Amino acid sequence: MRVSQSTSSLADETPKPSKNRIAGTVYRGNEGMWSWVLHRITGIAIFFFLLVHVLDTAVVRVSPEVYNAVIGAYKNPIMGFGEIVLVGAVVFHALNGLRIIAVDMWPAATKIQRSLFWVVIALAVILVVGFSIRHIPNVLGAH
Amino acid sequence: MTIDNPNYAYPARSSNRKGPNLDKIGWVFMRASGVVLIVLIFGHLFYNLIWTEGGIQAITFGFVAGKWADPFWMWWDVIMLWLAFIHGSNGMRTVINDYVHKEGIRKVLIGAVVVAAAVLIILGTLITFTFDPCPAGADPELLPSFCATL
Numbered sequence: 529m530r531v532s533q534s535t536s537s538l539a540d541e542t543p544k545p546s547k548n549r550i551a552g553t554v555y556r557g558n559e560g561m562w563s564w565v566l567h568r569i570t571g572i573a574i575f576f577f578l579l580v581h582v583l584d585t586a587v588v589r590v591s592p593e594v595y596n597a598v599i600g601a602y603k604n605p606i607m608g609f610g611e612i613v614l615v616g617a618v619v620f621h622a623l624n625g626l627r628i629i630a631v632d633m634w635p636a637a638t639k640i641q642r643s644l645f646w647v648v649i650a651l652a653v654i655l656v657v658g659f660s661i662r663h664i665p666n667v668l669g670a671h
Numbered sequence: 672m673t674i675d676n677p678n679y680a681y682p683a684r685s686s687n688r689k690g691p692n693l694d695k696i697g698w699v700f701m702r703a704s705g706v707v708l709i710v711l712i713f714g715h716l717f718y719n720l721i722w723t724e725g726g727i728q729a730i731t732f733g734f735v736a737g738k739w740a741d742p743f744w745m746w747w748d749v750i751m752l753w754l755a756f757i758h759g760s761n762g763m764r765t766v767i768n769d770y771v772h773k774e775g776i777r778k779v780l781i782g783a784v785v786v787a788a789a790v791l792i793i794l795g796t797l798i799t800f801t802f803d804p805c806p807a808g809a810d811p812e813l814l815p816s817f818c819a820t821l
C-alpha cells in the first residue's frame with residue numbers, strides 16, 4: 529500500500545537497529561516474524577484439513593452407515609487431540625488475521641503491533657483451554 | 672501477501688500499468704473474507720462441538736440431516752465453503768509465489784491448487800443442495816426423527 533508523505537511519520541519509528549541486520553521492519557525479526565511464520569503454517573494446515581473435510585462430509589451422500597463409519601474415525605482420543613490442535617490453529621490464524629488487518633489499517637495499531645501479538649496469543653490460549661474443557665470429556669465419554 | 676514497511680518508497684505496481692489491479696483485489700479480499708470467515712467458522716465449531724450435547728460424539732448422519740433440513744445451515748455451510756476455499760487458495764498462491772521460482776513448477780502447483788479448490792467447491796455445493804435427509808430404504812434408526820412422520 530502506498531502511504532502519502534504526510535502520514536509517513538511511522539518511518540521514523542522503525543525498530544532500533546539490532547545486531548541482526550535482518551531485523552528492522554514490522555515483519556522481520558522478533559514478534560512480527562513469528563506471527564508471520566505461525567500465520568503461514570496455520571493457513572496451510574487449515575487448507576489441507578479443508579480438502580479432507582469436504583470429502584468426509586460429502587460421504588453423507590453415500591449412505592448413513594458409511595457416513596457414520598467415516599466420521600467415527602474422528603471420535604477416538606488421538607483424533608480428539610488433533611481436533612484441539614486444529615481449533616488452536618484456526619483460532620490463532622483468525623485472531624492474528626484481525627491483528628494483521630488492524631496493523632495495516634490504523635497507524636496506532638501498527639505502533640503497538642508487538643503487544644498485539646501477545647494479546648493474540650493470550651486470547652488464543654484462553655479460547656483453546658475453554659474449548660478443551662468442553663471437548664475432552666466429550667471425546668472420552670463413550671457414545 | 673505480506674507487505675513490507677508501509678512507507679516503502681517503491682510501490683510493487685508501476686504507475687503506468689492499466690487495468691484492474693488483481694493483486695490489490697486479492698489483498699482486499701483476504702481481509703474482507705477473513706472477517707466473515709471468523710463468524711462462519713467460529714459459529715460452525717461452536718454449534719457442532721460445544722453447543723450440541725455430546726459434541727464430537729453426537730456427529731452422525733442424523734445430526735447432519737437435521738442441520739441440512741434447514742436452508743439456514745445449508746447456506747451457512749455453502750458460503751463458508753466458498754469463502755474458505757477462495758481465501759485459502761489465494762493464500763496458497765502467495766506461499767507458492769514466495770518459495771517456487773521455477774516458472775513451470777510454479778504454474779503446475781498453482782494450477783493444482785485451483786483445480787482442487789474448484790472441484791471441492793462444486794462437489795460440496797452439489798452435495799449440500801441435493802441432500803436427502805431421509806434416503807429410501809435406509810435403517811430408520813440412523814435417520815433424523817422427523818423422517819418417521821413423512
Ligand code: HEM
Nearest residue numbers: 568571572574575622625672673705708709759762763765
Ligand atoms: C477464520 C478466519 C480467517 C481470518 C480472519 C483470516 C485472515 C487472513 C488474512 C488477513 C490473511 C492475509 C495475510 C497477509 O496478507 O499478510 C490470511 C492469509 C492466509 N490465510 Fe487466512 N484467515 C482466516 C481463515 C482461513 C482459512 C479457513 C484458511 C484455509 C482454508 C486460511 C488460509 C490462509 C492462507 C494459506 C494464507 C496465506 C498465508 C501467507 O501468505 O503467509 N485462512 N488470512
Ligand code: HEM
Nearest residue numbers: 578585611712719730735738748749751752755795798799
Ligand atoms: C473438528 C472440527 C470440525 C468438525 C467436527 C466439523 C464437522 C462438520 C460437520 C458434521 C459438517 C456437516 C454439516 C454441518 O455440520 O454443518 C461440516 C461441514 C463443513 N465444515 Fe466442518 N467441522 C470441523 C471443522 C471445520 C473447520 C475448521 C472448517 C473451516 C476451515 C470447516 C468447514 C466446513 C465446511 C465448509 C463444511 C460444509 C461442506 C459442504 O457444504 O459440503 N469445518 N463440518
